[in-house]
Amino acid sequence: xxxxxxxxxxxxxxxxxxxxxxxxxxxxxxxxxxxxxxxxxxxxxxxxxxxxxxxxxxxxxxxxxxxxxxxxxxxxxxxxxxxxxxxxxxxxxxxxxxxxxxxxxxxxxxxxxxxxxxxxxxxxxxxxxxxxxxxxxxxxxxxxxxxxxxxxxxxxxxxxxxxxxxxxxxxxxxxxxxxxxxxxxxxxxxxxxxxxxxxxxxxxxxxxxxxxxxxxxxxxxxxxxxxxxxxxxxxxxxxxxxxxxxxxxxxx
Amino acid sequence: xxxxxxxxxxxxxxxxxxxxxxxxxxxxxxxxxxxxxxxxxxxxxxxxxxxxxxxxxxxxxxxxxxxxxxxxxxxxxxxxxxxxxxxxxxxxxxxxxxxxxxxxxxxxxxxxxxxxxxxxxxxxxxxxxxxxxxxxxxxxxxxxxxxxxxxxxxxxxxxxxxxxxxxxxxxxxxxxxxxxxxxxxxxxxxxxxxxxxxxxxxxxxxxxxxxxxxxxxxxxxxxxxxxxxxxxxxxxxxxxxxxxxxxxxxxxxxxxxxxxxxxxxxxxxxxxxxxxxxxxxxxxxxxxxxxxx
Numbered sequence: 001x002x003x004x005x006x007x008x009x010x011x012x013x014x015x016x017x018x019x020x021x022x023x024x025x026x027x028x029x030x031x032x033x034x035x036x037x038x039x040x041x042x043x044x045x046x047x048x049x050x051x052x053x054x055x056x057x058x059x060x061x062x063x064x065x066x067x068x069x070x071x072x073x074x075x076x077x078x079x080x081x082x083x084x085x086x087x088x089x090x091x092x093x094x095x096x097x098x099x100x101x102x103x104x105x106x107x108x109x110x111x112x113x114x115x116x117x118x119x120x121x122x123x124x125x126x127x128x129x130x131x132x133x134x135x136x137x138x139x140x141x142x143x144x145x146x147x148x149x150x151x152x153x154x155x156x157x158x159x160x161x162x163x164x165x166x167x168x169x170x171x172x173x174x175x176x177x178x179x180x181x182x183x184x185x186x187x188x189x190x191x192x193x194x195x196x197x198x199x200x201x202x203x204x205x206x207x208x209x210x211x212x213x214x215x216x217x218x219x220x221x222x223x224x225x226x227x228x229x230x231x232x233x234x235x236x237x238x239x240x241x242x243x244x245x246x247x248x249x250x251x252x
Numbered sequence: 253x254x255x256x257x258x259x260x261x262x263x264x265x266x267x268x269x270x271x272x273x274x275x276x277x278x279x280x281x282x283x284x285x286x287x288x289x290x291x292x293x294x295x296x297x298x299x300x301x302x303x304x305x306x307x308x309x310x311x312x313x314x315x316x317x318x319x320x321x322x323x324x325x326x327x328x329x330x331x332x333x334x335x336x337x338x339x340x341x342x343x344x345x346x347x348x349x350x351x352x353x354x355x356x357x358x359x360x361x362x363x364x365x366x367x368x369x370x371x372x373x374x375x376x377x378x379x380x381x382x383x384x385x386x387x388x389x390x391x392x393x394x395x396x397x398x399x400x401x402x403x404x405x406x407x408x409x410x411x412x413x414x415x416x417x418x419x420x421x422x423x424x425x426x427x428x429x430x431x432x433x434x435x436x437x438x439x440x441x442x443x444x445x446x447x448x449x450x451x452x453x454x455x456x457x458x459x460x461x462x463x464x465x466x467x468x469x470x471x472x473x474x475x476x477x478x479x480x481x482x483x484x485x486x487x488x489x490x491x492x493x494x495x496x497x498x499x500x501x502x503x504x505x506x507x508x509x510x511x512x513x514x515x516x517x518x519x520x521x522x523x524x525x526x527x528x529x530x531x532x533x534x535x536x537x538x539x540x541x542x543x544x545x
Binding site: 011013093105 | 308309311331333337342348352355357396
């Protein structure tokens, strides 16, 4: 019976999650397209313009200003994702009770959470990977006109695998905060604060603990630590959910 | 015991918070499959807690509850549950909500049932759930619950928001479902009249305990309303309630011996029976044999 309840043929929860969060998916898609467009604009138009000293300087189109601004925005994406995951994905449906609708269909609460996280993680990972690749390519290709060092958080965070790991951590922390508080607004605050701290620490402080500061060791070690933290947050979220909903033993 | 049990509880208790009061305590009963069961009792008696435990949404603090022969929650695909506040996703439309039901119950889903229930209520499939009235929301929730074609249907105060016509119609739908598919239906209400005509089984929950459990016919047959001279001694029987007015004693009893020929006796109505028990918390618990867990 348990096997039947968990067998994937009795429910297609991912489709249901996508239906619930279609607006968020559209916003994310638009954001990724916009950011990729802006990065291409920097590479194709602003960088060449900076190489021609005759072109007039304008503060909003200066290659370094634009690139730094994009780096900041991309490095804080994780905080927005954490807030969304805590409030809209998990916290709100616990607060308004709608979760009890999902939990009494043909799937366990844990499988519902898995579907929610999976449906969010896939587009987030794909989008961030694309943004990271484009950012790193532009940043490398236009080194001659860019002044920010790789160790700045606005370069370090969005330009490598750390960006993906930070986003997954944001998602997991959001889920944990949502399950723990059972409310949208507290979950939003807690998840955003924790993720902001993680972004600050791994963006600014992590590289200083290394005797020799080199890009890849810093990037990869931060990625690994972030993924471990993500796993811990997920374990905690599932354990809490199990305690809330009486699914001991049949968790995932 | 006859047949299999839809729900079986033994020493079941639920307390909210470590220091909170007990919402349910020491509940033991057995609900045979295929019944239409009314769960009645005053506000705060523990009816909703009992249904949420059966739906697997709450963990018991003590004791055990078995649903369709297994742990509650292990049989999710065979159990439908409609909570008192009819939880649905407010941002979806009616049509999207039904599609969500189909996605989350692929094997058992009967889309035609859901569509019929919704169409009977003149609901626009494109309206948002958040824009529906309480009664319309109830209709959508019941459509989802029925389309799942459950073996056990748990309904917490299902009729409270419905107008009399809709109530009659929904009750008809539920009874048809019970008759066609042998679905066990458990409905709670604090308005007995709402359930009296449709239910064949009764569970009276009061003060966190099951006070009466059994087939309504058997329960009524097991009790007598008696009028006798004021000095009559009723010790030979189980007395639920007795009142003396002037020289007359009126009582509701469970006879354990033949009744004296000079007493006036009659069968109580269901309402008299329930009210007698509710007015007299010290009256003993009554359970017909097949409901003893």
